[in-house]
Amino acid sequence: MIEFKNLSLVYPNGNEGLKNINIKINEGEFVVIVGLSGAGKSTFIRSINRLVTPTDGELIVDGEDILTHNGKSLRALRKKIGMIFQSYNLVKRSTVLKNVISGRLGYTGTLKSIFNMFPKEDMQLAYDNLKRVNIEDKLYSRADELSGGQQQRVSIARVLTQKPKVILADEPVASLDPPTSHQVMKYLKQINKEDNITTIVNLHFIDMAMEYADRIIGMRAGEVVYDGPASEVTEKTFEEIYGRTIREEDMRGGEDNE
């Protein structure tokens, strides 16, 4: 269970990333966060594994306030939270297998990992996870030889190898074309259901959000402006989140959203 209690985050330059967030996410939920560019979606997600540090409030993960974590306890926290990125963040020049096994680094001694000595079970796990996302035949390919969709699948395999309790995904399909996007979302959904892993995903596209989410959280300017089951989302919700209808006919004076 993840709980945000009056959580705020102000970036060093004064930008308010999160404003007083109160949210509870239950185990096994598939939550999609939507919102315009700059709404704070990434900040929200990255707070959970402390890639950014909220400046105020409490963030409870598995009963502990993670804002106090650092060093060892922070690494322990991160071990149980897997993360998937928009730009895959694979080491392009390393093989697929090496990328996937790097999900096990948190469980492996420094020296052993430097000499690539992973236990057999870990190798097995990595390979099984590659099979799970159907890409086991690319085992020894270099990551940069793969297409975007394949790279994202490798990064899912990497996260699975970490055996996380929570998966965070920051716009995992923004760089992919629609059919491939759906494929990736389906893998995520399948894993969420099969392994009961809490999954929190940022998405730009509301239609995709409605299709896969159990629950949708809408953000605007650092605040949560909508929170409810995907089934209850309406055209109106959309307007609320984006702050205006998108079909507006006033073409002049369009403000910039980036």
Add this chain to the structure above:
Amino acid sequence: MIEFKNLSLVYPNGNEGLKNINIKINEGEFVVIVGLSGAGKSTFIRSINRLVTPTDGELIVDGEDILTHNGKSLRALRKKIGMIFQSYNLVKRSTVLKNVISGRLGYTGTLKSIFNMFPKEDMQLAYDNLKRVNIEDKLYSRADELSGGQQQRVSIARVLTQKPKVILADEPVASLDPPTSHQVMKYLKQINKEDNITTIVNLHFIDMAMEYADRIIGMRAGEVVYDGPASEVTEKTFEEIYGRTIREEDMRGGEDNE
């Protein structure tokens, strides 16, 4: 009027970009081309201003077969065809105005253009077009100081400054978020209607295609697999173009689309 007659294009490495295309596009039409990655959308579009050269067939623009053009006549052809790119293709370090006025290069002597001596009317035109896409206040900003949506609007202004009869746009909104995408598409549509400029656009997203197109052309593996008014497009059409339903539940063995 643009007419493809039995047009084929084989890339030097043997890839078949276009296979025996027969299409007629009328003046003032707003055509959207959809298809998977690698379907040949870009190849189709880029043939029209000869950024790629078809290897077989005829391509008639304004009554002339442009496949025989080269040198001077090719530049004359390109002068009347404007092009908008997915990645905007602005010179990042130059000012907005310099980028826009570069649309006039085809009308300006080499020497004059090197010393930035453009006729007054051209400057006027450039400025008016910036106003048209509502970005005249960024006149002297450097292109890399603008957001994606703004950059795309500058590139529309550049194309307008060229006073083209045809506008080609290769995935003009692929790098933009949905509200900004709609804004850009609306500008394109508006220009198409106001100036009666034939407009041919590549899009990934069928919903957007349906919203703006007069006519939709679907491509798959270098062939035209659908051609008809946007109003007649159905779920079925979509399946035809993408070669399968996208809501398929078979998650295993997904082929790669890139």
Add this chain to the structure above:
Amino acid sequence: MSFKLPPKPKNRPAVAKRVISLLALLALYIWTITSVNIDWGRVFSERTLENFDRIIPQFFDPAFEETGTILVKMIETIFIAYTGSLAAAVIAVPLAFLCATNMVKNKWLNTIGMWILGAVRAFPEIILAIIFVAAVGPNPFAGVLAIAIGSTGMLGKLFSEVIESIDMNIIEALEASGANKMQILFYGIMPQVLPEFLSYAIYRFEIDVRASSVLGIVGAGGIGTLITFAYLNRNWDEVGMILLVIIIAVTIIDQISGFIRRRLV
């Protein structure tokens, strides 16, 4: 509306700066051109033509009979350059990490690193060579040391630029999965920088083959002695031959290293 572009935003200090720099540049050139001491009369004299007549034919008629001696020295030169560049490549790595602002967040340490590299680069190779000849005697090892120290400055700077340009997102991804600093180094940083490191090291090796041709002057081994002797004795055919050997050797190295670099990236 009659045409009028909005006025260009005038940034007075910037314009003033530009004018001042232009004037400074102009002054610099005027100073240079008026004070440089070129004897044009000599340059375009008959002497020059005579010299061309005497030197050029000899130069392009290389002394093939010297091939043996020159080859031996050339191989020595290559060995010196190789050993020296390899040592430099090793020494440069920690210094480069010290200088890279995305690795060591402490500005002071960065600056110290930069100063070390800068100081090393300021020393002319010939002075390094003298120091090392004095230290270890007049032998190729002195040359190796001079090359090693001399190359560390440039390699360290290039390496640190490579490190600064890596994709930090990957580091973030590894951090997010609970990896520690050492693991991040080996799984996230090394794979990204190693090919560039190697390719720069090879590039430096090529430069060093040429640079070590100077070392012979002070007895630190290599082909430099031969060049000086050939010049002092005005044996242009020997200079031609030495140049031919160097061109061939460096071209071969260039081909091999080009091949290796292509496979690396």
Add this chain to the structure above:
Amino acid sequence: MSKTDQFTPNSLYPAKTKRTITLAFIAVIGFYLISSITTESFIINFFLKLSNITDLVGRFFPPDWGYVTYVWPKLFETIHMAIISTTIAVIISVPFCLLAAHNITTNKWLYNFMRMVLNIIRTIPDIILAVVFVGLFGIGVFSGIIALIIFAVGILVKLMSEIIEAIDMNPSEAIRASGGNTIQTIWYAVVPQILPQFISFSLYVFEINIRASVVLGLVGAGGIGQLINKEINFLNYPAVSTIVLIIFAVVVVIDWISGKLREGIV
């Protein structure tokens, strides 16, 4: 799928890659050992003789500040030589680096020919250039300048052609697509992209030219090298370190100017 279900990879790399890496590693170390033995270079010696080095380096300090007055004339001569040769080299290298970039010069034959010529020029050590030009044009600044120009063109063209090959070709495609001719395309799409690097490389070459003049001085091609050579031979090390420090200061200043110029342009 041909593999069985129990398959477990037991290595992060395929066997072939592992073999290649091992072989390459052995080759590097092996060649190191060979050259180390033939040149009798064992790093351990360095540490054994460290006291010799520190003694000698110690004699370079403190620098002889009184010597500074002797340095100016030759330093200025060096700077003049570097300014002239860099300026001319920069002008010469502009057409050549366009010709040696495969994305601009699409004619394969011309491109390869240019590359070959440049590669040969780059292999010539500066000392040989100096020696030959002194032989031809006599002693003095002119020979030094010519040697530096050729030396600099080789480096500059190589660096710049690589930058040109790495530029974003999209803007030039856009300009071509709107009917611009070749020169207009280069002027509007290529030049703005490479200008900052071009300037900083020019300054880098300027710096190299100042250093190279140390070598030129050895054979009478002018510049501050003469001074260093003389003072070294008189074992007048404090004076040498004054010269080196001044060269260092000049290099730092150039670095700083280079940074400022880049800031102004980027």
Add this chain to the structure above:
Amino acid sequence: NDDTLVMGFVPSQDSDEIADTVEPLAEKLSEELGVEVEGRVMTNYTALVEAMGTNEVQIGFIPAFGYVLANQEHDVEVILKSERFGSGTYKAQYIVGADSGIETLADLEGTTWAYGDPTSTSGYLFPAAQIMDEFGVENPETEFFAESKQTGGHDQSAIAVLEGEADVATTFDDVRTGLEEDYPTIMEETKILTYTDEIPNDTISVTKELDDELVQEIKAAFLSFNDNEEMITIMNEVYNWDRIIEAEDSEYDVVRSTFEKFGDDISLD
């Protein structure tokens, strides 16, 4: 290897052939002494002087000026020197154009001076000292001559006069014989204005660390080359030496006192 003797060789530029190998000499010496001798040639004696200071090189073939520095800095001792043309000394000459109208040293005032290298005894030190003495100037380069040019070598200095780049060149006596082949007119177009005092020839010196017994052996070995037809031929062909003769440190006092005149310019502490 501690038993190995290292012999550093700076060929005197003051001769018309310049050696680029020392191999035969080292081999022969090694044979005579029964220890390994390694030979190294370099064109710049600074490194050699310093290497003798750290005893990395034990035997040095150093020209006169270099020896004086080595003796002063590192107590290096001269044991032998070369004999050329039957003499243990040589002198420097002033070369001027044959029809330049320059007849005396005084005529040189305000002319352009070419010298090979400021550390060359005959090319720079002795002539410069002579000018300093006769005309009471401290820096001949700036106070006496209008301009001075460093050419890198004696040949190049003489050529500079021949080609009109300089009015006077100072070289060893007589550099022009070696140039006649390439510049057949040099003897007619140039003339010798005058000569300097006698300069002692290049030395064979040893470091203070060598024990006396070994030094004696080395001395004897070198002297025995005089009676060895084959060796003397090599010495002559390669190094332009006719004989090897004994030498005393005091013979080099003349060089020492010469460069002391340079005061600040050559600071010796």
